[in-house]
Every structure is written in structure tokens, then in C-alpha cells.
Amino acid sequence: MGAITTPRAIRSRARLGNVSREALITVSVVAVLLLWMGPSLYRQDLIFLAATYSLIALGMYVPFVLAGSLSMAYSAYAAIGAYAVALMSVKTGMSMWWGWLIGALVAACVAVLLSLATQKLSGFYLAAVTLLFGIAFEHWLIDGPSFTGGSAGISGVAALTMFGWEPPRYSLVVFAILFVCVIAVAVDRLRKSVWGLMLQASRDNRNVARSSGVNPMHLTVVALAIGAAIASTGGSLFTVSVQAVTPETFTLSIVFLAIFMPIIGGRGSAWGAPLGALIVVIVTLNMPGYQGSGELLLAGAVLVILIVAPGGVIGWSRALIDRLTATYQERDSR
Numbered sequence: 001m002g003a004i005t006t007p008r009a010i011r012s013r014a015r016l017g018n019v020s021r022e023a024l025i026t027v028s029v030v031a032v033l034l035l036w037m038g039p040s041l042y043r044q045d046l047i048f049l050a051a052t053y054s055l056i057a058l059g060m061y062v063p064f065v066l067a068g069s070l071s072m073a074y075s076a077y078a079a080i081g082a083y084a085v086a087l088m089s090v091k092t093g094m095s096m097w098w099g100w101l102i103g104a105l106v107a108a109c110v111a112v113l114l115s116l117a118t119q120k121l122s123g124f125y126l127a128a129v130t131l132l133f134g135i136a137f138e139h140w141l142i143d144g145p146s147f148t149g150g151s152a153g154i155s156g157v158a159a160l161t162m163f164g165w166e167p168p169r170y171s172l173v174v175f176a177i178l179f180v181c182v183i184a185v186a187v188d189r190l191r192k193s194v195w196g197l198m199l200q201a202s203r204d205n206r207n208v209a210r211s212s213g214v215n216p217m218h219l220t221v222v223a224l225a226i227g228a229a230i231a232s233t234g235g236s237l238f239t240v241s242v243q244a245v246t247p248e249t250f251t252l253s254i255v256f257l258a259i260f261m262p263i264i265g266g267r268g269s270a271w272g273a274p275l276g277a278l279i280v281v282i283v284t285l286n287m288p289g290y291q292g293s294g295e296l297l298l299a300g301a302v303l304v305i306l307i308v309a310p311g312g313v314i315g316w317s318r319a320l321i322d323r324l325t326a327t328y329q330e331r332d333s334r
Helices: 008-035 041-066 076-092 096-119 123-145 170-192 194-204 205-213 216-242 252-265 272-285 296-306 311-334
Strands: none
Touching: 008 041, 008 170, 041 076, 041 170, 041 194, 041 252, 041 272, 076 096, 076 123, 076 170, 076 216, 076 252, 096 216, 096 296, 123 252, 170 194, 170 216, 170 252, 170 272, 194 216, 205 216, 252 272, 252 311, 272 296, 272 311, 296 311
């Protein structure tokens, strides 16, 4: 007598299959990136930039896509992480790893204070106020205290070391890719968790969430703090890659690009953010034979994606695979 397959076992098997498929796709993409990058320093810089954009986009993904809160202060959060690493390295002589941690904590605290100050705002008004905060923070870095270095920023940041070992640049690029993958997995698991489902439910209908005993404001504040901490690691990674930081490094243009990255890659998965970041970098900086504005080409690409594939590249790919699978099964049944 065969063993009885319970619904729980079926769900566990399906979940294991999804995890295995995601892991296989991730390994394949990483392998392709490493082969494409090779020993080229220019392409290594592109991967570093794509990793920085990915982390900022993943930071925005949590409050923007999951909670529906459009905060435009993420250039400030990335700058906090970047300056924390630079200050720890240059001013204190301590390990820059402390800068990663301190930058994430400070960015999360700033996000909480800003969200509490703007808790009665939403939509355009929230975006406008947080946008002004990002502008004010950039001017504060330029005209503020002397330890920020003013418009010249901070240079001479020490190279990254791991237990006394200074990895070569190629190894740093591999570390950046793996770090983005770890954060993307964590955010995607957060999206599928009970907390993530409550966050999305409160985004869709706040009154229903309140009637269920959930405080949407508390969920949004936590989401903003998590997003700010993730975005700060993007700034920290950038400082590690160039060993310097200036106030003009993280401008508002990065925030606008980060909004489009999940749309390009696909909002249905956290992996859409790093995929969108990679596409943005390739389109704007590495499109061969195109001599015009990369931003103009990107705007056209976003428009085409919104019309042809509203679910982004990942959503379009899933639909194509489902269509091909259905066609194959139909032919096989005949």
C-alpha cells in the first residue's frame, strides 16, 4: 500500500521545487555575469554600480511595492551608509565593517523619525516632503560640519579587508554579487512571510487591516526602517568599490531610477529589483553603438515594458514559460 500524500507534503514539495528553481536560475545568472565580466576593469565597475543600484532598489521595494509608501529619501539613506564607511575608515581608523553596521542603524533611525513626522501624509505629499529631505540632506553634506569634507567629500578610504586579508578586485565583485543575492532572497522571503502578507493587505485596504487588529502605521514604519537599512548598504558598497565618496555621488536621479527598476524587472518578485538594476546599467552605460542619451533610451524601454509586459521581465518570462508548458502538455495529451 503506497504512502498517502498529505496536502502539507504537497505544499512542501512545491515549495522545495520553487526554491530549487530559484537557486538554479540565480546560479546561472551569476555564472553568466562572471563570464561576461571577465578581467575587464570597466565591466567590473559596471557590476559594482549595478550591485549598488540593486541594493537601493531592494531598499525601496519593501516600503514602495509591499507597503505602498512612496518615500523619496533613499538617496539620503544611501549617502548615510557611504559616509559611515568613509568616516570609520579615514577619521577613526576602525574597521570599515563597523561603518556598514552603524550606517544601517543610523539610516533606519532617520527613516523612523521621518516616517513619524510625515505619518499624516501620503501619495504626492509624502513624495514631495521626502524629496525635499533628500535635497536638504545633500546640501547639509556640502555646507554642514567639517567631518563630511564639504563638496570635496572624503577620499583615501582604506581597502576592504577580511580577517587581515585584502581580497583582489575580482573577488570584491563576486562578494558584491553574492551580497545582493542574499539580500534579494531575504526580501523575497519577507514578502512571502506572514508579516509581508499583512503589510500587503494593509496596503490594499487599511480599514480591513485595522478591523483585523493590525496597525498599518506600525507596519509601514518598520518597512521604511528595513528599506532604509538595506539602501544604506548600497552606499557602503559603493564607497568600498571606489574608496571615496562625495555629496554628488547619491543624487535624486538615483531615486527615480530605483523606482523604475522593480517595474522593469517585475514587481511580483524581489528579484525584479536587481534584474531591473542590471538592465538600467546596461542600457544607460553599456549599450554598444548608441551615441545618444542613455536615460532617453531607458525611458523608451520602460514605456515599452509597461505596454507590452506590465508584470516586468520576470512576469513576462513566467507567462511565456506557462504558455509553452501548456502547449507542450496539450500536444503530449494528443
